[in-house]
Amino acid sequence: MSLVAHLTELRNRIAKALLALLVATAVSFWWYEHGLGDFIRAPYCGLDAELRFGDDADGCGLLITDVFGGVFIRLKVAFLAGAVLSAPFWLYQIWAFITPGLKRNEKRYGVGFVAVSSLLFALGAFLAYVSLSAGLELLLGLAGSDVIIALTAQDYIGFVLSLLVAFGVSFEVPLFAIALNLVGVLSHEVLAKSRRWIFFLTIVFAAFVTPTQDPFTMLLMAGPMIVLFELAIQVARVVDKRRARRAALEHFHDLGDDDASPLDARPSSLDDAPSPTAR
Template sequence: MSGPRLRRRRAPRDAEATMTLVAHLTELRNRIAKALLALLLATAVSFWWYEHGLGEFIRAPYCGLDEDLRYEGDRGCGLLITDVFGGVFIRLKVAFLAGAVLSAPFWLWQLWAFITPGLKRNEKRYGVGFVAASSVLFALGAVLAYVSLSAGLELLLSLAGDGVVIALTAPDYIGFVVSLLVAFGVSFEVPLIAIALNLVGVLSHEVLSKSRRWIFFLTIVFAAFVTPTQDPFTMLLMAGPMILLFELAIQVARIVDKRRAKREALEHFHDLGDDEASPLDPRPSALDDAPSPTHR
């Protein structure tokens, strides 16, 4: 008589995964409120920081250009403001962007915590890594954009030719800088989305590998449309790291799929009963065609 069928004990249900619609909406409201509070506090700190180094840090790429490519007033390099509320709006815009970056780990964690109840237990442990990787990748993209800002400005402003006085207004320059930093930061997040989809089992390594050429081509097209400068230097500076990150995402997906296949095979083995054959290695052995020692 066969023994009892061996099966793994089912993990207990997560109570958060069975919440009602009203409970989900309440949780969403609370998490949005926490994220907005963190963003507000970080924006307030950045508003104070603007006058204590942040504004000078943003103006540095422009003020580092040759004197014929920038406005030089009585008090040195500066940006023009042509309306009464221009200074307030510029400071608020910079403070909001800096606050969003500073509070990114917190509101990204709130986003992940809201999604987590709908995931499996083995998928929840990726939360810390997801938040950390998102913050680091956005920061790397923003740093790369800031480093390339001077070269991009010099290339674009020099195309005006001789006999042209260049005097950028503060809204134009700040808008350009903000859009460039956000574009680079967000673009560096895109390969992470591919890894996240692979971790939850939506996107396989096989699909990513077969689509590699299309991914790289679309990355270049994406960089051409997203970069505010529209110049080849900035476009390639964005597309190059993105292609490397996508290749890294493909290799991560390959490792994850291999581990998932081994884990599923092991789970299937434990689910077998005593009267069922175990899944042995299907590859033929050299002993299969060898004659038996009792064969005459």
């Protein structure tokens, strides 16, 4: 294909991806009043009555302080939900554009990378949502009993969305270590030697990325990330061993039939030397 043809195909696939995102966002905008909004407010509504704003024990009201606040909140939630719902379609458009230029093993790695990254993002977002009530209770409870707590809808929903995205993205970081190892940029030896620094920097990263900045949420993010990094180190170990065995088998494959193979002139140890009685 010519450069113009590639650009045309890229334009068409971007247009299809944006159309899918637009449709999914419209569906999510309607869904907001039919369960999506309740799903987002559920961690806040599950708190004790003194930590919520309302006229009765069942109230969990969120304040809106400007005219367009409700519209922007609903659009923000609808766009994020639409991006998640339409992810299979726009990920396919990206994959369909780049796959003709990939080799067979690269295609296999690409499919696995997309699948695992999607699973890790969903796992991180799910963990953030499950721990949201405990984090809110800890943070709001520190205000004391003489304080009336009334959260604005902008602050609360922005906090929830940023927490979900932060956890989802953070769970992707160890996967990039595996990707760099698969392409030969990062070896298992380097990862193993840097294990302590990786774990320390993971805790620092979690401390800066978590929107709540509390130790509970920080450790909740850092703990699974450390486990995933350790898993990435072990995967890199297996990959490097397989790569070394493959290199040993293919060491002389590039030589011609009439070319002499290189000899190792270094003396071997006595333990490796053959026995005088061996035949």
